[in-house]
Amino acid sequence: MQGVGFRPFVWQLANRLGIRGEVRNDAEGVLILATGTALDAFIAALVQEAPTLSEIDAVESQDFEADFGEGFAIAKSGPKGAQTRATPDAATCDDCLNEIRTRGERRFGYPFTNCTNCGPRYTILQGLPYDRAQTTMAPFEMCAACRSEYDNPSDRRFHAQPIACPDCGPRIWLEDAVGTRIEDSTLENAADWLRDGRILAIKGLGGFHLACDASQATAVAELRRRKMRPGKPFALMAPMTVIETFAVLSPLERARLTATAAPILLLERQTMYDLPDNIAPGQRRLGWMLPNTPLHHLLFDLLRGPLVMTSGNLSGEPQVIGNAEAREKLSAFVDGFLMHDRAIARRLDDGVEIIALNQPVVLRRARGSVPGTLPVPKGLPTREVLAFGGQLKSAICLTKNGQAMLSNHLGDLDDALSTEEFLKADKDMADFFDHRPEVIAVDLHPDFRATRHGREKAKVLGLPVIEVQHHHAHMAAALGEAGWSGEKAIGLVLDGLGLGPDGTIWGGEVLLGNYAEVERVGFLKPAPLVGGDKAQSEPWRNAIVRLDQAGLSPLVETLFASKPVDIIRSAARSGFNAPASTSAGRLFDAVAACLGLTADRQSYEGEAAMLLQALSEGATETGSYPYTIDGQVIDPAPMFVALADDLRRGIDASIIANRFHGFVADAFSACVRSCAEASGTDTVALSGGCFQNVHLLERIAENLSDMTLCLPGAVPANDGGLAFGQALVALSRMESN
Numbered sequence: 002m003q004g005v006g007f008r009p010f011v012w013q014l015a016n017r018l019g020i021r022g023e024v025r026n027d028a029e030g031v032l033i034l035a036t037g038t039a040l041d042a043f044i045a046a047l048v049q050e051a052p053t054l055s056e057i058d059a060v061e062s063q064d065f066e067a068d069f070g071e072g073f074a075i076a077k078s079g080p081k082g083a084q085t086r087a088t089p090d091a092a093t094c095d096d097c098l099n100e101i102r103t104r105g106e107r108r109f110g111y112p113f114t115n116c117t118n119c120g121p122r123y124t125i126l127q128g129l130p131y132d133r134a135q136t137t138m139a140p141f142e143m144c145a146a147c148r149s150e151y152d153n154p155s156d157r158r159f160h161a162q163p164i165a166c167p168d169c170g171p172r173i174w175l176e177d178a179v180g181t182r183i184e185d186s187t188l189e190n191a192a193d194w195l196r197d198g199r200i201l202a203i204k205g206l207g208g209f210h211l212a213c214d215a216s217q218a219t220a221v222a223e224l225r226r227r228k229m230r231p232g233k234p235f236a237l238m239a240p241m242t243v244i245e246t247f248a249v250l251s252p253l254e255r256a257r258l259t260a261t262a263a264p265i266l267l268l269e270r271q272t273m274y275d276l277p278d279n280i281a282p283g284q285r286r287l288g289w290m291l292p293n294t295p296l297h298h299l300l301f302d303l304l305r306g307p308l309v310m311t312s313g314n315l316s317g318e319p320q321v322i323g324n325a326e327a328r329e330k331l332s333a334f335v336d337g338f339l340m341h342d343r344a345i346a347r348r349l350d351d352g353v354e355i356i357a358l359n360q361p362v363v364l365r366r367a368r369g370s371v372p373g374t375l376p377v378p379k380g381l382p383t384r385e386v387l388a389f390g391g392q393l394k395s396a397i398c399l400t401k402n403g404q405a406m407l408s409n410h411l412g413d414l415d416d417a418l419s420t421e422e423f424l425k426a427d428k429d430m431a432d433f434f435d436h437r438p439e440v441i442a443v444d445l446h447p448d449f450r451a452t453r454h455g456r457e458k459a460k461v462l463g464l465p466v467i468e469v470q471h472h473h474a475h476m477a478a479a480l481g482e483a484g485w486s487g488e489k490a491i492g493l494v495l496d497g498l499g500l501g502p503d504g505t506i507w508g509g510e511v512l513l514g515n516y517a518e519v520e521r522v523g524f525l526k527p528a529p530l531v532g533g534d535k536a537q538s539e540p541w542r543n544a545i546v547r548l549d550q551a552g553l554s555p556l557v558e559t560l561f562a563s564k565p566v567d568i569i570r571s572a573a574r575s576g577f578n579a580p581a582s583t584s585a586g587r588l589f590d591a592v593a594a595c596l597g598l599t600a601d602r603q604s605y606e607g608e609a610a611m612l613l614q615a616l617s618e619g620a621t622e623t624g625s626y627p628y629t630i631d632g633q634v635i636d637p638a639p640m641f642v643a644l645a646d647d648l649r650r651g652i653d654a655s656i657i658a659n660r661f662h663g664f665v666a667d668a669f670s671a672c673v674r675s676c677a678e679a680s681g682t683d684t685v686a687l688s689g690g691c692f693q694n695v696h697l698l699e700r701i702a703e704n705l706s707d708m709t710l711c712l713p714g715a716v717p718a719n720d721g722g723l724a725f726g727q728a729l730v731a732l733s734r735m736e737s738n
Contacts, residue, residue: 005054005088006117007031008075009159014050015073016154018043022069025076026130036069053118054091054261056373058404075160087126087372087433090206090349092263092293094119096157101295102302107146112188112296113171113343117161119261123372124206125163127346129433133162137344144169171343173296178332191339192303199336200224202313202327206294207349207368208320209313209327211334212238216306218277224309225279227334229316233605234281236265236288236351238297239307244289246274247307254356262369263293264352264361280309283598283612285619290351293369296341312350317416322348347429348422350410357695358702362713364693366396366721367409372433374404375715375725380486381516381732387431387438387458388731389451390724391471391499393606394717395423398724399436400732405481406434407716407725414450424454442467442731444474444723446500467734469727471499472510472689473519478726479686479718480516483711489515489682490711491522493673493701495665496689496719497537497586498530506530508584508689511633511672513680516733522679523633523672525588526550529579531572539602540590540609545569547591551641556648560595585665585691588637589613592661595644596654607690614694616658624656625663630672640664662697670704677708686711688726692718 011024011033020037035043048057097114100106108114115121128135143151147166150158158164165171175183175190183190194201198220200213211228213220215237225231241258244250248268250258258266267286281287290310292298301308312320313331321327322345327338353365363370377383383403390396392415397408411426412419430436443455445468459466469477476492492512501507501521509525528546530536536543541561548557549570557566572579586607593599593609596616603609626640640661647657677683685708692698692713702710716722 006052006157006159006161007055009117009154010050010052011047012073012075012154012159014043014046018046021071021073023074023076034067034069035073036067054088075154087129087131088122089262089369089371089373090122090124091119091261091369092291093295093298097295098298101299108166110299111165111167111170112173112294112299112341113163113165114295115161115163115165116157117159118157120161120163121206121343123347124349124368125343125346131162136162137346138163138165141165141170141343171341173339173341175337175339177337178335180328183337187339188299188303191337192300194337195304195308198223200227200334201337201339202321202331202335203296203300203310203339204324204327204341204345205297207345207347207351208322209331210310211313211331212308212310214306215239215276215280215309218279221277221279221309224311224334228311231604232282232608234284234288235309235311236290236353237276237280237307238290238292238301238310240301241291243305243307244268244291247271247276248287248289251356253359257354257356257361258289258291260369262352263291264354264369265290267353267355267364276307283615285615286355288353296339300339317413318418319412319422320348320350347425355695357698358712360712360714362695362698363715363717364719365394365410366407366715366717370715371409372406374406375482376484377403377405377732378481378484378486378516378729381729382736384440384732384735385436385438386440386442386728386731386735387436387455388442388469388724388727389427389444389455390727391444391451391720392446392449394720395419395451396721396724397423397426397430398728399430399434399438400728401434401436405725405728406430407722410721420450423451427454427458438462438464440465440467440731440735442469442724442727444468444500444727445470445502467727467731469730470502470519471723472496472501472507472512473514473730474723474726475499475688475718476512476514476519476686476726477516477729478716478722479688479711479713480684481725481729482714482716483686485684485686485711487515487682487684489513489680490684490686491673491676491680491682492519492686492688493669494689495585495669495691495697498582498584506580506582506584508582508586509588509635509669510583511669511676513676513682516729517737522676523630523635523669525583525585526634526636526638527581527583528587529573529576530582530584530587531569531579533578533580536587537590537603537606540594540599541601542569543587543591544594546573547588547637548595548641548645549573551638551645553641553645556645585689586610588665589691592644592658595648596657607693610691610694613658613661614696616655617662618696620655620659621653622656622659623663624660625667626660628664628668628671630668630675633672633675635668635672637664637668662700665697666700666704670701673705673708684709684711688713688718688722690719
């Protein structure tokens, strides 16, 4: 990777070992020409002592003859190319943090302090090789003091491209909602405004955040009112000492919070101390991140408590990144702006993760993780494929030289501006990685915008298109992350929806196959999605249909007397705008509706399922509802009959929710075991949006603990991982053809 201080590291190592020659960036990575008596030790140390942010895929060496002079030099970068990779942005390192807090240091209090071990990378990068002229720092000419550090091989800022100081670098300022600048004490005034309950738009690494004092319920409520975001959880930012007060932290969670990626991490609430319920209504976990730039650290040095730190955007639109754009779109939301004049080259949301089964599980791949790559499993060809993912949680994936580059979260393509961002990312990634696809992979659904774009691009470039069924792509993504390369595996894929090859809507599937092909060997009993897309936003529709299927029509009249039950039943019988679906996500919605969660409609995607999970995790006892499997079809009717009896007896909703989770885990685990016995394989890939529910993930993993499990990790189990799976399927089919 470029931008990690590798060339100065090589220079220092060479001088220590008496090596003569030079080092440079080129299109393939880092090229070193070296001669000396300690070459073996030199090559070994390249790996053993490599900089913290670097990732070494391989060290290749070749003998040659050349006439070197004395010493070792850092040569000018070679021509533009992209077999090497740019570096993700990295949270502020301890050395830089000490500088900005130490009086007498020339960067004391400077909010853009960085070095080769930390700071902006991908969010300021405009082209490769990674040199200052190709970043948004180009307009800021280095002062003599910074130039001296930049040119000094013994300094940790040697060739640090974003190097800056108060004399020559970017600046911050505070302005009110109508654009009037507050001239003095910028950070002190910003802290005062936040303490007073005001809402600020703060410019970060990959875009603007909307911030307010998280301890003030009235400020949080006002932010919800202005942003028209009634229930979706807000993310929080605070120093570790504050997070420890409000969250339960394991050693692994602490380590992940302090990693250079600095993600938002979902953590259980402390029971002794708590924050206002309206930060994350009905949830047992809150999303926390540490300050990740000097600006954030300096602001929190003036504050005692946590801040809400949510994406600065209009509802459904991408995060705002430009100053003028922020004034135009966010002025109605905020009381002021904490601005700066360093441009952001590309939007990057904050990454979101959770710890499950003793490993980080990525829910949203974003800042700090991209543009990192994933190895393509051995046995698949090292050819160039471009995959376009799905409609929701869109992401793009390209493969090259045995590596897969999965993009950051690009948004839901139902929104026109998110689609625009998706198209920009397509061009951006192709330019950065010098990518020339041989084939394009798309989802089976012809109406997905990602599918239509992929087909149009393939037509323009004269390339073949490979269609990949939605759940096959999910399964391939989980197998690929695990590096699986066998003959057959089982895929347990549970999500909201995806078009099946039979024209119905799938979503609760057990598959058998490999990267090239799969067959469906088990599934949830189908039910009509009355109203089509409305069935996703109005869970009561699914509840009515599932209860009727279970012979519980009288309960429908009791629970949903205010709803148009007769119309729903008529549509279900006729099939008009009511496609059959095996969706596990809609089953979660149905049970949530039976418990009175999201009575009318969901205010955000997945709300019903998230509330149901939170209820389940708070249960005082565990259990499981019964199920039947007939010819590998899982029938939830016995579960609904038992659930109805629990409702009649007044059993606590948390226990009902927990028993439902047990039903899903036990029924699908039994289906997987039956398939394993019939096929002779014990490898199981778990994927699909339902596995964002770590309570469900852990119960199924426990049920199948004697099998080889390919679990969600760096690749999101939701649709953010689809493109990676599509790319692997396409590679496999290219090989077989």
